Amino acid sequence: MTFADDLASDETYEPNAIVDKWMTVWADARTFEVDQLVGDGGGQDRRYVVSMFPYPSGDLHMGHAEVYSISDAIARYTRLRGYDTLLPIGWDSFGLPAENAALKRGLDPREWTYANIETQAESFKRLGISFDWRTRFHTSDPEYYRWNQWLFLRLFDKGLAYRRGALVNWCPVDQTVLANEQVIQGRCERCGSQVVQRTLTQWFFKTTDYAQRLLDDMDQLEGKWPAEILAMQRNWIGRSEGAHVDFAIEGRDEPVRVFTTRPDTLFGATFFVVAFDAPLAEQLCIPERKEQFEAYRASASTATDIERLATDRPKTGVFLGSYAVNPVNGDRIPVYASDYVLADYGTGAVMAVPAHDQRDLDFAKAMDIPVRVVLDTGEPDPATTGVAAAGDGTLVNSGAFDGLRKAAAIQAVTADLEQRGVGAAAVTYRLRDWLLSRQRYWGTPIPIIHCETCGQVPVPDDQLPVRLPETGYELRPSGGKSPLASAEDWVRVDCPRCGAAARRDTDTMDTFVDSSWYFLRFPSANYTEGPFDPAGIERWLPVDEYIGGKEHATGHLMYARFLTKALHDIGLLPFTEPFTRLTNQGQVLMDGKAMSKSLGNLVNLQEQISLYGPDAVRLTMIFAGPPEDDIDWADVSPQGSVKWLARVWRLAGDIGAAPSAADAAPADELRRGVHRIIDQATTLMDGKRLNVAIAQLMQLTNLLRKAVDGAEGPAHPAVREGVEALARMLSCFAPFTAEEVWERLGNPPSVTAAGWPAADPALVATDTTTCIVQVDGKLRDKVEVPVDAAEDALRELALSSDKVKTALAGRGVARVIIRAPKLVNIVSAR
Secondary structure: OOHHHHHHHHHOOOOOOOHHHHHHHHHHHOOOOOOOOOOOHHHOOEEEEEEOOOOOOOOOOHHHHHHHHHHHHHHHHHHHOOOEEEOOOOEOOOOHHHHHHHHHHOOOHHHHHHHHHHHHHHHHHHHOOOOOHHHOOEOOOHHHHHHHHHHHHHHHHOOOEEEEEEEEEEEOOOOEEEOHHHEEOOEEOOOOOEOEEEEEEEEEEOHHHHHHHHHHHHHHOOOOOOHHHHHHHHHHHOEEEEEEEEEEEOOOOOOEEEEEOOHHHHHHOOEEEEEOOOHHHHHHOOHHHHHHHHHHHHHHOOOOHHHHOOOOOOOOEEEEEEEEEOOOOOOEEEEEEEOOOOOOOOOOEEEEOOOOOHHHHHHHHHHOOOOOOOEEOOOOOHHHHOOOOOOOOEEOOOHHHOOOEHHHHHHHHHHHHHHOOOEEEEEEEOOOOEEOEEOOOOOOEOOEEEEOOOEEEEOOHHHOOOOOOOOOOOOOOHHHOOHHHHOHHHHEEEOOOOOOEEEEOOOEEOHHHHOOOHHHHHHHOOOOOOOOOHHHHHHHOOEEEEEEOHHHOOOHHHHHHHHHHHHHHHOOOOOOOOEEEEEEOOOEEEOOEEOOOOOOOOOOHHHHHHHHOHHHHHHHHHHOOOOOOOEEHHHOOHHHHHHHHHHHHHHHHHHHHOOOOOOOOOOOHHHHHHHHHHHHHHHHHHOOOHHHHHHHHHHHHHHHHHHHHOOOOOOOHHHHHHHHHHHHHHOOOOHHHHHHHHHHOOOOOOHHHHOOOOOOHHHHOOOEEEEEEEEOOEEEEEEEEEOOOOHHHHHHHHHOOHHHHHHHOOOOEEEEEEEOOOEEEEEEOO
């Protein structure tokens, strides 16, 4: 017997027994379908609420329950407030996990993927998520990835999709390229194998063309996205202002250009560093040093970019035998190859100023290179301390520039470089172009044909989609080939331009391409004339509320922002930012750790639902803390949620069985209490403080139970008004129980149609309020004061407080800041 069964035997509240009943009612009544997916909606205000769509790796897990409970609560609230609310569902169904699972089980990836989708779809319904199921699609459907390919070709036409050789993270087990975020401590996040660096010809989207706009348009998101996410994106884009500087290389006609944010320290450059994996390193290596360079390149190639940039990583490198010439003083400085410089950042080369850059200093000490101080910061000599003097200061040992401070020195040195034709002011970005090629089967084929005569030829639009081959391929072909390259019959094709024999591109797209525009298609999931119906875009976009994890800050969220801007520039979208507001949800942990099979701490969602019912699981998720906080399932109590829901259910039974009062509810203290809670809950829901809103509903339950059992009794009009309001608000969090409560009160379904209860301002108003009293900005006392209290009265009251006198400790009062009637801040005389 489950906990819920045990409770039901005594209390007759059966949390699982009501699920099928209300699933059927909602489906038959099409309760959660919006009036119009496209069109003007009859003038009704709309809200578009989207959760990052799920990957079908199995049944829903606890993390799914959390994020979709949050998004459903937001969607249900906006519906109750009168908005035409669209909550869509689809599946992010391409990807490596399906390919690996299919390989392990001897299945076609389609079988595994679509079976899991059906399982998840049923689980979503049983969890009570109020999706409009007409929006459903799967990114692995040819009807969807056709438009992936179409969008790729529009970017290709605009020069925003291109192909070049690049050093990539390569998983030798999964036989595919990995993004930096998919490499954990040098190993593949999926299979755990050691990742190696490998040069491949890859497709890219030119995200760098949008670097500054991605930064500038964050102004639209301030106060609507978490500040942490915006900061992460700013750091990822990494705008740097400085100068390009040209260094002559002995024995080479062309100079090498580097970027520096500190041209004022040029006189302190004592060596020159090239990324070991940049073509330039090989070009600058003299023949006598080739063997040492090749040995170093082989040993360094296993580290990822993230590891290479780690400040605490020991610095290594190799002398290339060539010398650069410092353009400001003519010094001859040695050229090294190292792994702490990245090939695709700037030019892949840097001037090294060890006295004033810690990484350069660490390298100089490891290689016994001189350290020259050119900035007097008042700190000890870095050559002695091993700590770079990276702060502001006055130039020294810098010729005509001695005595200048940082800002003036940067300007003066840059002007000198420009005048002599060896440099110029410049802006660079850390952001790199989006590498989207993947050597996988289960993804969108890249719609390009390679012809020896015509080069890269787009597949004509009327031949899209380029479908994945269903036979004749190997998921893990030998020789490092991609799976699609093994499908020879599929690969061989005639060139669309000249008719000669040609070959299809055998890479598939990064699945982040699929997820960078899916929200645009939801309102017109079956549209066949384009990737999305312009009428659906006009009606619903941009997304009002987007919910998902902060781990997507510099991946999915950045890519979606880029693609939205690109589609705007092409003329397909009327806006430049896809998501108006963003809510992050935390992780669901167990005993302080992320849930995983290897740790043996997995909590099975379906078991929890079977034990406590879907409403209690949803409620527990949301009540545990703010949406952005992690939840430790070991610390929460779904049993407590069941008990509270049973109390609400019994309240409805008590009211439903009581004779109805003839008169309207009087404005007594009970009714005032009900309306104050409604008012507070409304404010909390508007601010997405969902857990605190639930606490208010619990308080309302206590208030009403006390009234039912006390003098007012169940027939009191304010009791019925309160319980009906409770049912309507509860439907955001526990929809099955809320429907039962609404029905037990004698109302027709659905509670969704009843609307959010409105607080009467006259009943919410109070005669007094709490005034916060501070001393030097710190809370020292709280006092109840009339809402119309005058400033003189508040000052006198605050100064007479014993707690304030103790905090002042004999000090005088410099001034008193009053924000009547809520705040008094006493500034002490120091």
